[in-house]
Amino acid sequence: MSVLVYVENAEGKFKKSIFEVVSYAAAVAEQLKTELIAISIGNVSPDDLSSLGKYGASKVLNVSNDKLKSFVNQAYASIIADAAKKESSTVVVFSNTFSAKGLAPRVAVKLKAGLADSAVELPEIDNEKFLIKKTAFSGKAFATIELVSAIKVITLNPNSYQVKEIGSAGKVEDFTPEFKESDFRTMISEIVRASDKIALPDAELVVSAGRGMKGPENWGMIEELASVLGAATACSKPVSDAGWRPHEEHVGQTGIAVSPNLYIAIGISGAIQHLAGVSSSKTIVVINKDPEAPFFKVADYGIVGDAFDVVPKLIEAIKAYKSNS
Amino acid sequence: MKVLVCVSNVPDTTTKVTFSSDNTQFNTAGVQYILNPYDEIALARAIELTEGGKGTVTIIHVGEISSEPTIRKALAIGADAAVRINAVPRDAYFVAAQIADYAKDKGFDMILTGRESIDYNGSQLASMIGEFMDIPSISIIKKLDIDSNEASIVREIEGGKEMLKVSFPFIASCAEGVAEPKIPNMRGIMSARTKPLEVIEASAVEKLLDFKSYSIPAPRGSVTMLGTDDTQKLVDLLHTKSKVI
Numbered sequence: 399m400s401v402l403v404y405v406e407n408a409e410g411k412f413k414k415s416i417f418e419v420v421s422y423a424a425a426v427a428e429q430l431k432t433e434l435i436a437i438s439i440g441n442v443s444p445d446d447l448s449s450l451g452k453y454g455a456s457k458v459l460n461v462s463n464d465k466l467k468s469f470v471n472q473a474y475a476s477i478i479a480d481a482a483k484k485e486s487s488t489v490v491v492f493s494n495t496f497s498a499k500g501l502a503p504r505v506a507v508k509l510k511a512g513l514a515d516s517a518v519e520l521p522e523i524d525n526e527k528f529l530i531k532k533t534a535f536s537g538k539a540f541a542t543i544e545l546v547s548a549i550k551v552i553t554l555n556p557n558s559y560q561v562k563e564i565g566s567a568g569k570v571e572d573f574t575p576e577f578k579e580s581d582f583r584t585m586i587s588e589i590v591r592a593s594d595k596i597a598l599p600d601a602e603l604v605v606s607a608g609r610g611m612k613g614p615e616n617w618g619m620i621e622e623l624a625s626v627l628g629a630a631t632a633c634s635k636p637v638s639d640a641g642w643r644p645h646e647e648h649v650g651q652t653g654i655a656v657s658p659n660l661y662i663a664i665g666i667s668g669a670i671q672h673l674a675g676v677s678s679s680k681t682i683v684v685i686n687k688d689p690e691a692p693f694f695k696v697a698d699y700g701i702v703g704d705a706f707d708v709v710p711k712l713i714e715a716i717k718a719y720k721s722n723s
Numbered sequence: 724m725k726v727l728v729c730v731s732n733v734p735d736t737t738t739k740v741t742f743s744s745d746n747t748q749f750n751t752a753g754v755q756y757i758l759n760p761y762d763e764i765a766l767a768r769a770i771e772l773t774e775g776g777k778g779t780v781t782i783i784h785v786g787e788i789s790s791e792p793t794i795r796k797a798l799a800i801g802a803d804a805a806v807r808i809n810a811v812p813r814d815a816y817f818v819a820a821q822i823a824d825y826a827k828d829k830g831f832d833m834i835l836t837g838r839e840s841i842d843y844n845g846s847q848l849a850s851m852i853g854e855f856m857d858i859p860s861i862s863i864i865k866k867l868d869i870d871s872n873e874a875s876i877v878r879e880i881e882g883g884k885e886m887l888k889v890s891f892p893f894i895a896s897c898a899e900g901v902a903e904p905k906i907p908n909m910r911g912i913m914s915a916r917t918k919p920l921e922v923i924e925a926s927a928v929e930k931l932l933d934f935k936s937y938s939i940p941a942p943r944g945s946v947t948m949l950g951t952d953d954t955q956k957l958v959d960l961l962h963t964k965s966k967v968i
Contacts, residue, residue: 408881469885471850472859496880500862503815503850512931513816515845529935535749536841538740540938547931583859583893587875588886597882603968627968645865645900646882651736651841652760652899660967670737677940681965683957684946694946699960703951715954719962 401427402487404478405438405450405458406495409593412446415556415600417453419493422520422559424454426489426552429523435459436568437481439474441467444570451568453561459485459573465582468589469497473581475504480575482509482549494553495599502553512545515553521545536651537677555678556600557657596630598649603629604658604679606649607637608672610665610686610705614642619709620664626716632656634666650675665705668693685709724778724869724891726769727826729836729848730762730797731812732790736841742937749842749937758793760904761837761897763800768902769835770801772869778832779803785812785821791920799907799915810925815847820928822848823855832872832891838863838898849896859893865900 403423405416420436427434436455438447440462447458459481466473478501482490490505492498494516506513514521514530518540521530528550534541591597598604605624611617624631631647638648649656651671657678664685666672673696676682684697685708694700701708734740735755743750769780782797782805784790794805808821826834839846846862853860865884866877872891877884879898907915949957961968 413881471861472853475854496863496878499846500850500860503845503847504854504860506847506931507816507819507851507854510929510931513845513847514932515847531938534843534937535734535740536736536844538939539742540940541843541934542936542938544933544935545931546933580857584861584887584889586885586887589880589883590886591880591883593882595882599881648899660961660965674736681961681967682943683961694948696943697946698943698965699957700946700948701951701953701957702948708951708954711952711954712957715958716968718955719958719968 399430399432400485400487401430401432401434401489401491402478402482402485403434403436403455403491404498404501405436406493406497407438407440407442408591410441410443412442413600414561415493415495417561418556418559419491419554420450420453420455421562422554423491424562424564425520426491427454429520430488433457435485435487437461437478437573439466439477447570448567451565452563454564455568458568458570460570461573461575465577468586470582470584471500471504472583473577475501475508476578476581477575478505479508481573488549490549490551492551492553494555498553502551506551509549509551510547511549511551512547513551514543514545517552517554518558521552533678536674537655538674555657557602557659598630598632598647598654598656601630601656602659603627604632604656604660605629605662605664606632606634606666607664607705608634608666609636611637617643619713623662623709623713623716626713626720629660634672663693664709666693667691668696724773724832725830726773726778726780727829727831727834728762728766728769728780728782728797728802729822729834729852730766730782730784730793731759731840732756732784732786732793733759733840733842740939746936746938756790756793758796759837759840761839763837763904764899764901765835765837765897766797766800766802767905768867768897770905771902781806783808783822783825785810785818785925787811794920795915796907798918798920799911800905801911802918804919804921806921806923808923808925814932814934815845815851816931817928819848819851819855821925823852824926825923826852827856833874834892834894836894836896838896846896849894853894856894859889861887861889861893861895863898864895865898867895867897867901
């Protein structure tokens, strides 16, 4: 028996959300009194692989092959399912990334496993019962699911579980599964990723702005606020639709869902569709000229004021705080 | 080109979400059901790609007779025919198995779905159908173009995008950007009434999970309002009280 955790890499490196999911999977393995095995596919350095031991992986399966250095959904799914069978894994865990959303369901079907996506906490395991809580209704509710299959698959939302260092370097073992040619029917032609910017789904701090900014030419102070905070920038749907900001910054029901520790919303009224994308934020700060803006109802802190007055002051306050700490 | 578009019938987002029967069921009282917005995007693209005699679009829906208005809306938007698998869509695995069972011998070149349903947000359907049918699946795509029997697709990834190619047959789930949803015109609405809607009984599928209960997130607590000159105080609170900076 074992718990298997898939450790996705981005250009050969692991992000914080991966250390979170390894810590989470280690806790699940502890609940089941079994070991945690990690599986990595792609070109990751031996040091980075063995560092997963720190978060509780006793063994790291390393699948490294030229054909697999970029994500190939079907091939990765076959490999992970094969590893789960080889290691008699009863639980397979993924971090809920874009790639995992495509991958975990295929693995679940291969293993005839019940799949709980977007999990927000550890499962409740009681004898034969396996219950797990996930988000539902676009963030307006939680659903508790019972997984009744022999094997279970879980995808964990980023920033839902804290990284815990509990172990030491893990053993790395090369794993060379059988390949099926038919698993390689998609061909990646290009990957475009701004490596210097913090990706919104992973961001712990987000500065977001909306129509209250009046035009794209006024975004300088938003970018500056984000820069002094070390935050990612985001925007509301009208701003993205108007072409003021790139589509990748659109947070909301039909855009990106964020789950940061801090979400600062500037000049955004707080329509339900926008709130659906931010409800998992731990702390929300709202700055808006309109005291009736619905966003204030879900804010932790609010300032009724003109963004062009408040944001520069906030930038100065943060600069002062950073230089004193 | 033969296209299948999977659609689901979901509660409108602006709905207040409540649960009944001791929090074990979604409370449908007074709730407006609509065609899942992402499925509308998938349908619009399917119609664009098959327009002018270039192909056909079939709708498939797993649901009860109460969802037929939503199916007729999809027909009104421009699909050619519809199939309803008569069953409660109890989870993605069940729905995927039904759709794969129907589609397996129909020779569809491309199957499209929305990236997720707005009630369960699972993003599971396209991948599961792909696995049941042993065809490639590409999830959460932002752009879809076809050139003879090959698709050029842009897939969303953290902080960027991935461009890839795949030949027919394949399945993809569509996000914002693939197409603008189409509004049914008068002609569409009239013809929807007579377009074929086939009803098929569901097959038995093993149960892998059960939705046991629901809950609403604890309310956030009241907002601390600060003045426009309290930015220093806000920073202090974010650091000492909320501990987020």
